[in-house]
Amino acid sequence: MCHDKCMVFKRHKKAAKSVPGTYEGSVKVDSRTKNLTKRLATGDIAVIDHEDLDRVSAEALVECKPSAVLNAAKSTSGRYPNLGPIILNEAGIPLIDDLGSAIMDVREGETVSVDENGVVTHRDDVIAEGVVQTAQTIQEARDAARAGMPTQLKAFATNTMEYVEREQDLILDGIGMPDVRTVFTSRHALIVVRGYRYKEDLQALRTYIREYRPVLIGVDGGADALIEAGYKPDMIVGDMDSVSDEALKSGAEVVVHAYRDGRAPGRKRVEDLGIEHVVFPATGTSEDIAMLLADAKGADLIVALGTHSTLIEYLDKGRRGMASTFLTRLQVGSKLIDAKGVSQLYRSRISNWQVAFLLIAGLLVISASLAVTDAGQILFGLVKVWFSDTIFWLKNLF
Structure with missing residues (x-):
């Protein structure tokens, strides 16, 4: 099947070369980039609506090898210097920005053409016009965005205080922590998030996992990352929007992340699958409540892989998710080891x-x-x- 798709793509590329700078291919459309990458094939044209394209989404797009990425929104809005556009540019994938909502109306599977000026056409009809991003325009947008960082820092401080007022009982005293069957006492807990370099870092921790046998916690799609690496997750935590049915049926204990008022959009999905689950109402992100849960239930050590720890990463998650992650890390800091980048720490120089x-x-x-x-x-x-x-x-x- 992949061979057939690749052959179709080659024919498209050959036809497109008659007009220098033109890209042509079958479109895949989704307003949620992480959902799109699940079905995006080599040579497709990705159509997204993703303001401030973050690093994780960009890396997922690059892995799919689309012929071009069409963004209805601005890939860099000026809020902060995000890394997504740079990653696409360095991978040689054309990025056309600010195409407007009309581009999202394109039917999936239709063939469109994109010229060197950012004009998108279907059967000679112009669908949308956007801005072709180059290394220069991307760098200019990042330089302008850096000027807005003081505003983001102020918003971070305000958001932190609001979060403290809402969740201080949970963070400091563990009030509202659900009962779970997974035993954490006197064990290590490995929390896996599909973040930056998660595959390489998980590979680098194979010896650690084999020797210490930690509790394996997959945060949403992190459960699939564990399964792909050959492990069986002990617990899955999240709002259930990016984890597969296979992972949910693996036998892992499922903790559904709910809003503070008890609303849990992911509850219906696990109920429809007939899976026993626990609901955890909390304001923070799913990776935050996974850390708090492991800490409260007596884990000796918490190893976080693929999680968010830098300012840019907090901003990638969105302002609402920043303060909770920051404060959670302060709370569990004595037990927390961040495994991000462990694969880069040492590389064998013996061939x-x-x-x-x-x-x-x-x-x-x-x-x-x-x-x-x-x-x-x-x-x-x-x-x-x-x-x-x-x-x-x-x-x-x-």
């Missing part, structure tokens, strides 16, 4: 051919040592006889 050379050299040294001993000479004689018998047997066989 495979060097290892092979060392093995061969070692065998030669051992062989030379044995050759000067009586036992070694007897051993070599036996090997020689076995080798001669094997050759003789093969000759008679053929």
Whole structure:
């Protein structure tokens, strides 16, 4: 199937090359980028409505290898210097910005063309016109956005105080913490979020997981990340919008993240699947309540993988999610180890051919040592006889 899609794409590319700078392909449309990437294939044109395109979404798009990305919104609004547009540009994927809501009305599967001026057409009819993003325009937008960072810092401080007033009982005293069957006492807890470099970092922690056998907690799609890596999650925490049915049916304990007033959009989905679950009403993000839950239930150590920890990452999550993550990390800080980037901490500088050379050299040294001993000479004689018998047997066989 992939081969067929790739062949279609090649034909599109060949036709498009008749007009330099034109891209043509079948569109996939979704206002939620993380949902779009689940069905986006190589050579498709991605149509999104994503203001301030964040790093995680951009990396997911790059992994899908679309021929172009059409954004109904501004990929950098000027609120903060987000990294998404740079990532697409460095991957060589054209980004056309600010196309307006009309682009979202394109039917999925239709073939559209995008010219070098950012004009999108379908059957020679102009659908929308946007701004083609280049390395220069992206950098200019980021420079302008940096000037607005003081405003974001003030908003962060205000949001922090509001969150403290609402959730101080939960954060400080654990009031409202649900009962769960998963045992955390005297164990490590590994919380997996599909964030930056989560695949590489999860791979780097294989030895740790094998030796310590921590409680494996997948935050929404983080449960699928664990399953893809060959593990079975012990618990799934989230609003259930980006986790697969397969993960939910894996036998893991399910904790549905609800709003403070008790509304839980993800509850219906798990109920429809017939899965037992616990509801956890809290204002923060799902990764926050996973940390608070592990801390309150007695985990000795909390290892966070793929979670958000820097200012840009907080802003990527949106202002509403910033303060809760910041305060949660302060609360569980004595137990928390951030595993983000652990795969970058150390990379072996010994190549495979060097290892092979060392093995061969070692065998030669051992062989030379044995050759000067009586036992070694007897051993070599036996090997020689076995080798001669094997050759003789093969000759008679053929």
